[in-house]
């Protein structure tokens with residue numbers, strides 16, 4: 192039988208204003224409260240719209256795969272992203288999305304990933320080379336710079352080195368503005384004369400100038416430098432047509448945006464978890480020393496490093512960088528026996544489902560062994576969803592999994608993960624989950640160092 196859900200009052204007990212305020216103050220805590228107080232499907236009124244929160248893996252799987260056509264991305268999110276990212280993979284739907292995915296897929300083929308993998312390990316080495324033993328650093332800032340450098344290099348080859356700081360600064364401004372837009376019910380028009388809005392316009396035009404110039408230069412040279420930009424320029428759809436400069440630009444912006452902050456947050460939380468679990472670091476090192484030894488790890492090593500893979504899976508379970516993603520009901524329907532009207536936004540929250548004791552024994556405990564190959568058959572389908580799933584699964588999943596494993600392997604080979612005694616990072620759940628004020632670490636070379644940490648300079 193299908194029934195209509197009652198409106199759930201927010202934690203303040205107020206049906207409307209309380210819900211909006213609580214959601215704005217701490218969206219993750221708000222969703223956790225909803226799920227614990229009202230169960231697998233709950234709904235809350237925000238202004239004139241009812242939002243649904245779905246936390247049961249069976250319903251999530253159904254939404255992402257079996258009935259995916261009925262649950263596209265919300266129109267409001269697509270409108271917001273489009274302003275910044277144009278018509279790329281993140282914002283398109285239907286036939287246009289299928290055409291784009293077909294053209295883009297070669298960018299994530301194994302041979303391409305192997306090349307990107309070498310960049311990932313080399314850039315991590317360079318980052319660690321520049322650190323001094325004993326120094327205190329904010330590793331979140333370091334990982335953000337690292338993943339941006341990796342994405343710049345793999346997207347545009349070395350040409351962009353001179354522009355990397357400008358690109359980084361512009362991306363930072365855009366992210367800040369995007370978070371504000373999400374919290375603002377009525378987006379400001381581009382001409383609005385506030386300082387923030389003007390910074391946004393400037394940041395967008397900086398990126399457009401740099402990326403536009405790179406596209407023009409590469410088209411003119413006709414050279415294939417093995418990076419993603421070469422691939423985008425060479426790609427053809429089924430009718431044999433290539434991408435226009437605008438299309439290449441939009442995809443490049445999408446990959447830039449989707450592909451660096453999420454990975455940086457994934458790495459930051461992983462380093463934090465490793466600092467709290469020296470026994471896991473010791474097992475990772477045993478495996479790395481046996482398989483890789485003194486040299487830098489590469490993509491080819493990854494298949495022989497199952498424990499490293501299990502660690503990364505467990506990090507993404509415990510601290511999912513994308514803590515929430517959204518769908519929308521394209522028609523009147525039902526979820527888990529409850530009526531859901533057409534146009535309702537539906538929130539799926541990996542952070543909640545991945546920490547639910549019904550699907551994960553002792554969910555708060557960090558235990559990579561649960562992802563060992565022999566134990567994966569025990570997992571409930573739809574209960575591990577850091578990259579979403581189904582056709583709209585993260586396009587960069589293989590890129591990100593390669594990056595997380597190679598960066599962490601390189602760091603663990605050389606350093607002991609150390610954070611100050613008693614430091615508990617405060618989680619901020621904006622576009623993606625990150626620690627407030629970064630993550631302080633102490634640079635401590637591994638005592639039985641296999642690869643020396645060189646001094647900067």
Ligand code: HEM
Pocket residue numbers: 264280281282445446449450451453454457511512513516517576577578579582583584585586587588590591
């Ligand atoms: C740990 C790192 C990452 C995580 C946790 C992550 C997670 C996700 C999730 C949950 C989605 C679905 C979002 C939604 O439906 O609203 C998504 C989509 C996407 N991601 Fe990632 N991502 C990561 C890294 C990357 C990287 C490195 C790239 C590119 C190089 C990338 C490119 C994309 C794109 C293009 C989409 C849109 C796909 C589509 O709608 O067809 N992501 N990602």
